Structure formats: C-alpha cells, structure tokens
Amino acid sequence: EAGVTQSPTHLIKTRGQQATLRCSPISGHTSVYWYQQALGLGLQFLLWYDEGEERNRGNFPPRFSGRQFPNYSSELNVNALELEDSALYLCASSLTPDYFGTEAFFGQGTRLTVV
Amino acid sequence: KQEVTQIPAALSVPEGENLVLNCSFTDSAIYNLQWFRQDPGKGLTSLLLIQSSQREQTSGRLNASLDKSSGRSTLYIAASQPGDSATYLCAVPYSGSARQLTFGSGTQLTVLP
Numbered sequence: 001e002a003g004v005t006q007s008p009t010h011l012i013k014t015r016g017q018q019a020t021l022r023c024s025p026i027s028g029h030t031s032v033y034w035y036q037q038a039l040g041l042g043l044q045f046l047l048w049y050d051e052g053e054e055r056n057r058g059n060f061p062p063r064f065s066g067r068q069f070p071n072y073s074s075e076l077n078v079n080a081l082e083l084e085d086s087a088l089y090l091c092a093s094s095l096t097p098d099y100f101g102t103e104a105f106f107g108q109g110t111r112l113t114v115v
Numbered sequence: 116k117q118e119v120t121q122i123p124a125a126l127s128v129p130e131g132e133n134l135v136l137n138c139s140f141t142d143s144a145i146y147n148l149q150w151f152r153q154d155p156g157k158g159l160t161s162l163l164l165i166q167s168s169q170r171e172q173t174s175g176r177l178n179a180s181l182d183k184s185s186g187r188s189t190l191y192i193a194a195s196q197p198g199d200s201a202t203y204l205c206a207v208p209y210s211g212s213a214r215q216l217t218f219g220s221g222t223q224l225t226v227l228p
Contacts, residue, residue: 006158033215043204043218056215090158097214103149104206104216106159 025093
C-alpha cells in the first residue's frame with residue numbers, strides 16, 4: 001500500500017514568488033495535515049483539512065493557504081514568499097479522528113528554498 | 116496550551132546498549148501519544164501509538180510507556196544498533212476538538228559502532 005506522497009521533493013523559488021506543494025494521502029484517509037519544519041525550529045502546525053474542509057489553522061499569516069480536493073489530496077500554497085519560509089514542509093494523513101484520536105502518517109516532505 | 120518537552124536533546128551511546136528517551140506534556144487530557152523517528156532531511160516514520168487508555172505499547176525492540184497522570188512517556192530501545200541513529204520525536208494531539216499534533220523538539224540519538 002502506498003504511503004503519503006509529496007511533490008515536488010525540492011523546490012527553489014525567488015522571494016516574492018508563489019509556491020505550490022502537493023500531497024496525496026494514504027488510500028482511505030480523509031484527513032490531511034500540513035506542518036512546517038524550519039531549521040532550528042520544531043515542527044509547527046499549519047493546516048488541517050478533513051472531508052474537503054479546513055478544520056483548523058496554525059499561527060501562520062494568510063499567505064499560507066491550501067485546499068483539499070474530492071479525492072482527499074491536498075495543496076499548500078505559499079504566496080509572496082519570504083526568505084524565512086525556507087523549510088521542510090511535511091504532509092500527514094489519517095483517518096477522520098474519533099474520540100480516541102488516530103494515528104498520523106507522514107510523507108517525505110518538500111524542501112522549499114527561497115532565495 | 117499543550118507543551119511537549121523531550122530530554123535529553125542529544126544522546127550518544129555505544130552499540131548494544133539499552134536506552135530510554137523521555138517525553139513530558141503539560142496537559143494530561145490527551146487522546147493518545149505517538150512516537151516518531153526522523154532521519155536527517157527526511158519525513159517522519161511512525162514508531163508507536165499509545166492510546167490514552169493504554170499504559171504500554173511494544174514493537175520489536177521498542178517499548179513505549181504512558182503515564183497520563185504525571186504527563187510522561189518513555190521510549191525504551193533495547194540492544195541499540197547504529198541504524199537506530201536518528202531524531203526521535205514524541206507528539207500529542209493539541210486539545211479539545213483540534214486533532215493536529217504538538218511535537219516535542221526531539222532527541223537526537225547517535226549509536227556508535
């Protein structure tokens with residue numbers, strides 16, 4: 001069974017440009033989460049989508065946005081790129097969480113470099 | 116606000132040694148706790164998930180325990196191998212209706228041959 005897949009693996013953009021990152025969840029998973037891991041900082045939660053809707057958002061500016069498609073894949077868009085947006089962006093998927101929570105599975109990440 | 120702390124930040128041990136990694140969290144109202152492994156520049160690999168009703172979970176040479184009342188979890192690695200070298204992260208769901216994970220800063224483990 002395929003795991004969580006992310007594309008592209010690496011992305012180099014110029015400051016001010018837009019970046020689009022993509023994520024395909026494990027088959028049957030309806031929840032997709034995006035996290036940012038910047039150098040020297042821990043994993044920071046960005047966005048959570050479930051059943052096509054945004055369920056929660058981390059403490060990031062509005063230029064970080066995304067969506068979830070009917071097939072549950074997801075896109076993360078970062079507008080007006082800044083140098084500090086350079087980071088590893090990780091996508092995770094899970095079944096829709098119930099009272100007991102659910103196990104999250106991560107992709108290999110997209111390394112975004114802003115120059 | 117949930118806060119997760121991991122100590123030590125780094126650990127270096129000789130091959131074959133048994134070791135314990137520690138994780139503490141401030142809000143005991145958690146649904147579960149998950150341990151991950153991250154190799155440099157790579158994504159996270161799920162190692163163990165402990166539900167809030169469980170006290171222990173085992174997978175091969177790994178054993179994780181959970182004490183909700185004290186806000187602590189430990190990851191025990193038996194007979195460590197150089198291939199175990201990685202950063203180990205623990206994570207808990209944030210709070211309330213939110214389901215995203217709050218991560219500790221990780222323990223960087225080096226197992227020397």
